[in-house]
Amino acid sequence: MNYKNIFIDLDDTLWDFHANAKSSLHEIYDNRNLGQFFDSFEQYFSIYAKKNVELWEQYGKGTISKEALSLERFLHPLVQVGINNSELAKQIGIEYLDMLPSRTALVPHAKELLDYLYPKYPLTIVSNGFVEVQYKKLHSCRIEKYFAHVVLSEAAGALKPDKQIFQYALKLNNAIAAETIMIGDSYEADIVGAQNAAIDQIYFNPQSTPDSTNNATYQIKSLEEVLNIL
Numbered sequence: 001m002n003y004k005n006i007f008i009d010l011d012d013t014l015w016d017f018h019a020n021a022k023s024s025l026h027e028i029y030d031n032r033n034l035g036q037f038f039d040s041f042e043q044y045f046s047i048y049a050k051k052n053v054e055l056w057e058q059y060g061k062g063t064i065s066k067e068a069l070s071l072e073r074f075l076h077p078l079v080q081v082g083i084n085n086s087e088l089a090k091q092i093g094i095e096y097l098d099m100l101p102s103r104t105a106l107v108p109h110a111k112e113l114l115d116y117l118y119p120k121y122p123l124t125i126v127s128n129g130f131v132e133v134q135y136k137k138l139h140s141c142r143i144e145k146y147f148a149h150v151v152l153s154e155a156a157g158a159l160k161p162d163k164q165i166f167q168y169a170l171k172l173n174n175a176i177a178a179e180t181i182m183i184g185d186s187y188e189a190d191i192v193g194a195q196n197a198a199i200d201q202i203y204f205n206p207q208s209t210p211d212s213t214n215n216a217t218y219q220i221k222s223l224e225e226v227l228n229i230l
């Protein structure tokens with residue numbers, strides 16, 4: 001297939017969300033001397049990370065509000081060690097959201113991939129993230145210059161996997177679905193989403209998470225492998 005346009009997800013496809021979240025929390029942990037309550041940062045982070053995943057699932061199902069998610073994920077680790085301090089949890093949450101988008105860790109080979117694709121194709125970010133946060137990330141790690149367009153759900157009026165956000169991105173590029181391919185790490189949002197819009201897909205699945213329903217056009221474990229496809 002001769003592709004003429006590349007769509008690409010940002011979080012955990014290019015920008016290393018996990019590493020950046022961890023380093024932000026580590027800095028807050030040190031600044032706020034949370035070591036007085038926990039055995040180690042690793043202990044704190046593992047309690048946080050487990051709860052965070054659960055809360056995002058509940059938020060996705062609509063059983064908790066965004067405010068509850070924002071507070072509870074930072075309050076829970078404190079409560080686990082006997083510190084029921086919602087004011088502290090709230091402050092940690094504010095600092096975290098402020099710090100996170102200025103972090104610069106990229107997924108391995110992301111820069112190399114962008115350098116390779118940039119001269120060959122117009123590249124478009126397609127992301128469900130918030131406008132302010134996503135532009136700050138692109139700017140912090142100096143990759144904004146690679147993109148012809150940045151399509152975020154707020155502007156498109158729809159979230160991945162809704163085909164509307166992909167159709168919005170096609171229109172911006174004056175492109176057609178048959179000549180476009182989407183690269184992303186979320187099977188549900190990126191792969192199923194692109195399929196909904198009849199766009200081919202490269203599923204970036206570094207952990208090789210088995211998924212019986214996986215019928216992505218291509219599947220890769222490392223971003224380097226894109227160089228063999230495009």
Ligand SMILES: [Mg+2]
Binds near residue numbers: 009010184185
């Ligand atoms: Mg992602």
